[in-house]
Each structure stands twice: as C-alpha cells, then as structure tokens.
Amino acid sequence: MPLGIGELASLQTLSNFIVTKNNVSDFKELGNLIYLRGKLCLSGLQNVVVPLDAREANLNDKNALDVLSMEWSVNSDDLRDGRVETEVLDMLQPHKNLKELHIKGYLGTGFPTWIGDALFSNMTDISLDNCGNCASLPPLGQLPSLKKLYITGMSSLKHVGCEFYGQGGVQPFSLLETLSFENMPEWEDWYTFGDHKEVQPFTRVKSLSLIKCPKLLKMLPTDLPCLNNLEIRDCPKLCGMMPKHLPCLNNLKISKCPQFLVEGSSIRLPSLTSIAMNDVPLTSLQAVLEMRSMVDDELISANAKSKHPSSITSLSIGMIKKLELLPKWVTHGLMELEALEITRCEELKTLWKNEARVQHSLPAFRSLKIEGCPQLVSLFEEDEDEDNKGQHEQQQQQQEGLPCIVRRLEHLTIDNCEKLEKLPRLLHNFTFLGELCVYSCPSLGSFPETGFPCTLKTLKIHDCEALQSLFGCLTQINDNNLQLLDVRDCPSLTCLISCRGGGLPPTLKVLDIWRCKKLEALLVVEEGMEINCQSLESVWIRDCDRLKYLPDALPNNNTNLRNLSRLSLYGCKNLEYIPEGWFHFATNLADLEIKGCKKLKALPHELQSINYLTSLQSLGMNIPHWNNNFKKTGLHSLSSLTELSISGAISVAEEEEEEEEAGSSFPIDGKLLPTSLISFWIEDFRNLEKLSSKLFQNLASLESLHIWGCPRLKSLPVQRLPPSLEELWIRGSRKLTRKCEKGKGKYWPHLAHMPRVDVDDE
Secondary structure, rough: OHHHHHHHOOOOOEEEEEEOOOOOOHHHHHOOOOOOOEEEEEOHHHHHHHHHHHHHHHHHHEEEEEEEEEEOOOOOOOOHHHHHHHHHHHOOOOOOOOOOOOEEEOOOOOOOOOOOOOOOOOEEEEEEEEEOOOOOOOHHHHOOOOOEEEEEOOOOOEEEEEHOOOOOOOOOOOOOOOOEEEEOOOOOOOOOOOOOOOOOOOOOOOOEEEEOOOOOOOOOOOOOOOEEEEEEEEEOOOOOOOOOOOOOEEEEEOOOOOOOOOOOOOOOOOOOEEEEEOOOOHHHHHHHHHHHHHHHHHHHHHHHHHHHOOOOEEEEEEOOOOOOOHHHHHOOOOOOOEEEEEEOOOOOOOEOHHHHOOOOOOOOOOEEEEOOOOOOOEHHHHHHOOOOOOOOHHHHHHHHHHHHHHOOEEEEEEEEEOOOOOOOOOHHOOOOOOOEEEOOOEEEEEEOOOOOOOOOOEEEEEEEOOOOEOOOHHHHHOOOOOOOOEOOOOOOEEEEEEOOOOOOOOOOOOOEOOOEEEEEEEEEEOOOOEOOOOOEEEEEEEEOOOOOOOOOOOOHOOOOOOOOOEEEEEEEOOOEEEHHOOOOOOOOEEEEEEEOOOOOOOOOOOHHHHOOOOOOEEEEEHHHHOOOOOOOOOOHOOOOOOOOEEOOOHHHHHHHHHHHOOOEEOOOOHOOOOOOOOOEEEEOOOOOOOOOOHHHHOOOOEEEEEEEOOOOOOOOOHHHHOOOEEEEEEEOHHHHHHHHHOOOOOHHHHHHHOEEEEOOOO
C-alpha cells in the first residue's frame, strides 16, 4: 500500500488493502481509517507473521463497512502456519453491523467464535472458499438474518453435524434462501434432523446446490417447502432418497449421480417446470416423469382449473443406460413441453416406434436437440415402401404418419450421431421448422428427396463426411425461404445444388462454405448457370480446394446482389475466374477478400479499378491479382477504407516467380493508399528487404501495423512511422525482430511509446 495512506483520516472508500511481507505498519495504517464504508477486501493475509499485528486494523471500530472479504493466497508457496492464521482471523473481528463476509484461502484448523455469533444480526451473506484445513463448520445457523451461504473447497471436512446449526432454542437458518456446497472431496454425511418436526432448519431455502461431493452418502434435508431450484451434480455415492414433497420446486437438475433414487409412488412435485437428469438410474427418471404426468392428469378436472399446476416446459436427459427408445412415459401428459434435449444416451436407436406416433400430442413442442447418441439411426420409424401409393393417398398419409410430437417443431439440432444415415422422409412436412443444424454425423449421405420445409430459414451442416449434396430437386429450392446456409468440413460434398437449372434460394442472405475439399461448384455443372439472389448479403468461401468457378449473376434490373456487403474467397486453390456479374451492382460491398486463389490469374474487369466501391471498409488481396498495376486501382480514393491487407506470394511454390515482379521493395507507393487506413497488413513478401518511409507518409490515422512472413525484411522506417500507431506486430522476420527487441534492439527507442509491440521470429 502507498506509504502514508493512514494519514487520509477521512477516507471512506478503499476497495482492496494489500498486506505486504515484512511490513507490520500496514495494519496500523488501516487502523487509522475509521470512516471506511461499503466494501473492503484484505488480501495477502498469508504475509502476516505476528497475529497481534492484525489487531491494529481496528476492524471492530469500522461500523460503516457492509462487505468484508479476507483473502489468503491460494497459490502461495510459502510455509503456512495454521495456528497463526487462526489467530489472525480472530484478531480481524469486524463490527457487528457487517452484512457480508467472504473468507478465501484460509488454512487455519478452525474458525474463531465470532464467526456465527448471533450478535451479527445484520449478516445476510457468507462464503467460505478453500478453507482447506477446517474439519468443521462454524455455527452459522445462529445468524438470524442470513440469506445466502456458499461453502466451497473445504477439503478436510467429513461431517456436517449439530455444530453447524448452533445451540439454543431458536430455529436455525430461519431466513436462509440460498445454500450451496461445492468441491467437498471428503464430505461423507450431513445431519439434517431427519423427521424431527420440532427442528426444521431449511424451511425458507429456495435454492440448494450440491456439486462435486464424491463421498457424500446420507440423505438430504426432508422439509424444503419453499425450494425452487435443486441441483445435485457429481455426487456418485449419494444414494439417499429425494425429498418426497417439494411443493414449490420449479427447476430440478441431477447429474452424474448414478445411485440417486426417486420413489414415484410417494413423491409430489406439483410446480416443476424444468427437468435435467443425466447419469441417473432409469427408474428415477421414470418416477419423476410419471409423477409429473399423474399430477397433471389429476388436476385437469374442472374443479381444479383455477389451481392447475405449472407444467413441464423443458426436459433434458443424458447418459441414461438401457434407453433404446423413448418410452411412453417420457412424453405422456407433458402438454406444455417446449424443449427436449437428449445427450450421450449410447444405446438410443430411435425416439419413437411406429405405433407410438400418434398416441400423444405435444402442442407446445418447439425445440429438439440430440447429441452424442452413437446408435441413433432415425428420429422415428417410417414406412419404407411408398412407391405403390397414389399421390393423393401419399399426401394424406404423410400428414397422418408424421408424429404429432414433432409437427410444430421450430428448432432441430442433431450432433455427433455416428450411425444416422438419413433424416425423416417427411421432413418437408415439418411446417413450423425454422432452424436445422446437423453436426458430426459421418454416415449422413443426403437429405430427403422431398426436400426441406418451406419455413426453414437457417440450415447449418458441419462435419458430415458422407454428404454429397444438399438440394436434390428444383422444387426444394424455389419453394424455400432459406436465409442462412452454413456448410463446413464436408469432404465428400461436390455441389450444393445437384439438379439442373437450379440456383441458390432467392431468399438467401448468408452463405458460408468452409473446408469442403471436393466442392467443385455451387451449382451443378451446366452452361448458363446463374444465381438470382437479391437478398444475398454475405458470401464466405474458405479452403475449398477444387472449386473452379462461381456461377454468374443475372443483371435482374440492377437489383441482383445489390445488398451484398461481404465477399470472402480464401484458399480456393483451383478457382479460375470470378464472373463479372458479381460486381456490376455490388455498390454496397463493405468487406472484400480474395486471397490464396493461385489459379486466379486476374480479377474481374470491374475490380481492376475499385473506386466505385465507395462503401468498402476492409480489403484483402494478393498482389499478382492486380498485375502490379496499382495506379489504376483507385485505392487512394476509398475514403471509407479502414483495413487493408496486401499479400505477396499466393503459395510457396510461386515465390521464385514473384521475386522478379515484387523486387526487394514494397510495390505500392504510399501515395496510392487511402488516408483513412487504421489497420494495415503486409504479408508473405518473401523477397522484401525494406519498407520505404514514403509508404506511411499519408497514413495519419494508422493505429495497427502487421508484418507477417517477410523473412528477408531487415529495414523499417521507425522514425517515419505515424505518431497515431498503437500496435506493431511482426512475425517471421528474424532480422527485423532483433532490431525491435524490447530494451535491446536498435529500433526500440522509437517503439517504446507504443502500448503494444509484439515481435516473434516464427
């Protein structure tokens, strides 16, 4: 702490008081500040060697403090004396007006008597964090106003007994609302008074959490009439029964508790709205859901309408063994279920059998997510042979055959299901579906021939190794309202549209295609193929090695692609040309990047002079694409351009050819750069040796300069760099890196004023 801080006698606010080593005067300084109010944190308390020094802090006189935090270093390597720390904590007793107390990293063997003293009648919030040597808890039940209690990382605590509740005739924890135990590796049992009606300590608790208590065995509190949220996680030995009557419980989360039991015959949870059960016995899951269904059925009578309980709206189940399909009791009676999530059920093969399709209806069901179910082959069973039915008969039976459960589905996500080969044939009849996401399904080869529902707006396909195309027929496209199409890491995908005469959906706004190595064309190979996307705003195609060309764009009364604001073509090694039509009317283009396309010998004629792109803010290009004719590009006239990235070599194999063209100096004169630049990237000029001072003469607004992959660069005009420059990044320029080394390099005196200088040889 600053010397003399104790002389500020009228100081009222001091957020953190740090105790340093070998400085006994620290606490004396703090003791003089009797008017401190609000919050105070005492940190570095492991540095106190003489406990009596702590008394000098005079915390007992600071009656305006509301929140007090005491912290010992959790990562301290020094030898710690538990006896000293116990005495220090005793000496730091605060005033009785304190409202919140937080203790962290304390390694004393016990707590002083003032913690839990009923005279602290204003205390509402306590946390004990990583008090690793304490084998018992203080009598916190005596605090009459306590509402929140968090106990974490007490690694020596084995039993929570009567001492936790205190002595005397008062009801312990009479106002407690939040109780949390977390990371208690040795905790084995919890005394909660059982069925003793005369003492019920947790009658006001609304939130109870038990997390990472691997040895906890015994029962939970039985009387929790106000409990809203119950979370039990990573308690593998907890084999006690769940409380039978929780009339106010809204949210139930039980995870990684394989021995936790629920008795369905006697349990009552009338207010439950959200259930998340993972790695629990199948019988416990069944008991909770059947109980909930029974409650609904009983109270839907006319006499009970005014007191109808809230229904389940969210259900998440995971790691349930022996679950091959969803039994009837999973969805029976859940009339208000909105979201269902199924994760890591390794034996699950399908959700519903044929005979269960129309037995139950979930009119509120909107969201379904299935993740990590390696045996899943289908969402539900379907009749395989439809060939011999008439068209009218097929349409009628399609609607009848679609499970009532999924008819109103709006969001569907399937992730990491190895054996899933197909989606429902009746997918197009999911007439409310707006978002479909399929991730890491390596056996999925295609989508249904009947196509997607006309309501679909978002389609995301990632890591589907066998997928060859998305749209198989023209009607799938023309009847589609798709706005976002995101396809990534599908190595077998050869084209997006496999039908002749088809184009991208006219409503499409965002098109992202990444790392589809076999993609040769967006549309099926055909002369005259064109796109007509008046809504298209962003196109980002990255690392598609076999992509040869983009489809042409129709003029369409000057409206086609007028909304295009971003176009990025990166790492498409075989891209040979970009049709002129893409830039005829793209006057709103704000972000343009064309890099790493080594077979693209020249840009479209429209891009040889880009001064008409008045909205352009970010530009990334390879030098060869401009044929080294920069005066005609019109860069200097782009007053909105703030980010520019210029790259030399398109690929390592072309370095020798480009050395002759680029020479040892940077090929662009500074006069050709716009004065509006804020960020400037110079990349992969393998033969570049120096940068001219004239390069930066007009860049008065430049804040960030990046120089990457220029191994021969040895000179930088540091004295002519713009004074506005705040960041300098250099990678892969060994000679230049040494000159810019902090405190040692030749250039460092000219760079030291910058907030960030980051240089590296690699």
